[in-house]
Amino acid sequence: MGASEFGNLVHRWRDRLTPGDVGLTAGLRRRAPGLRREELAQLAGLSVDYIVRLERGRATRPSAQVVASLARALQLSRAEREALFISAGLLPPRDGMVSDFIPAGVQRLVSRLGDAAVGVFAADWSLLTWNPTWSALHGSPERLPLPERNLARAIFGDGAAQRSLHPSSPALADDFERSIVADLKHARARYPSDRRLASLVRELRTGSVDFARLWKDATPAEHTSSRKTIEHPEVGAITLDCDVLSVPGADLRIVAYTAAAGSSDENKLDLLRVTAAA
Structure with a gap:
């Protein structure tokens, strides 16, 4: 899988969350479902520009720490988290390592x-x-x-x-x-x-x-x-x-x-x- 698949997964999983799911206030004038890129960036501790580049396939080598941060922010299951790592060209975290997974x-x-x-x-x-x-x-x-x-x-x-x-x-x-x-x-x-x-x-x-x-x-x-x-x-x-x-x-x-x-x-x-x- 290439960078475009990684971006598609991030975008798809961003769309399925609501601000209330992550403790944010929805506010008014939301034109699209799910979290805004700004909200995902805030939750993952990344810049909005980087989220845009990831979703559009222009950032092609996210680090394991970046992928783990996105997985936490998107509230992924273990299986989804593994898929996100693989789509980034990375091996999923192995057993016997300090886990960053949050249920x-x-x-x-x-x-x-x-x-x-x-x-x-x-x-x-x-x-x-x-x-x-x-x-x-x-x-x-x-x-x-x-x-x-x-x-x-x-x-x-x-x-x-x-x-x-x-x-x-x-x-x-x-x-x-x-x-x-x-x-x-x-x-x-x-x-x-x-x-x-x-x-x-x-x-x-x-x-x-x-x-x-x-x-x-x-x-x-x-x-x-x-x-x-x-x-x-x-x-x-x-x-x-x-x-x-x-x-x-x-x-x-x-x-x-x-x-x-x-x-x-x-x-x-x-x-x-x-x-x-x-």
């Missing part, structure tokens, strides 16, 4: 939890998808190159991910960082052939003294509910509850930030969400 039910859950800031992460703590409230709270991940959309790089790295991170002060910062490193060490043992994960661990062990120290002593650690105060450039300090939920059978983590009902922090989170949607 449709998890995608719907993320899109419908508008009051919370929700992000979904792979086993290597790469950010796979997020809702608009997450972007309002943390800044849009779309501004970052795909490799930099990683929580471990944001905490321990020195690149774009780290520079984009809003200052925060969790009550038990070291415990949180230790749990991230323990997750990566467990993932490294579980997915020994995954190059993306191996490269991430090698980079951080070499470049971060703190990561190297925690890696040496890392033992399995459970994520517990915590409270974090984030210094947001628009609303100032905002204190939220942070919960990390596991998705059985998918090796995914859902991170959710919520505010206590009736609190000033809830008002700040509401203001960020409304402002971002305006």
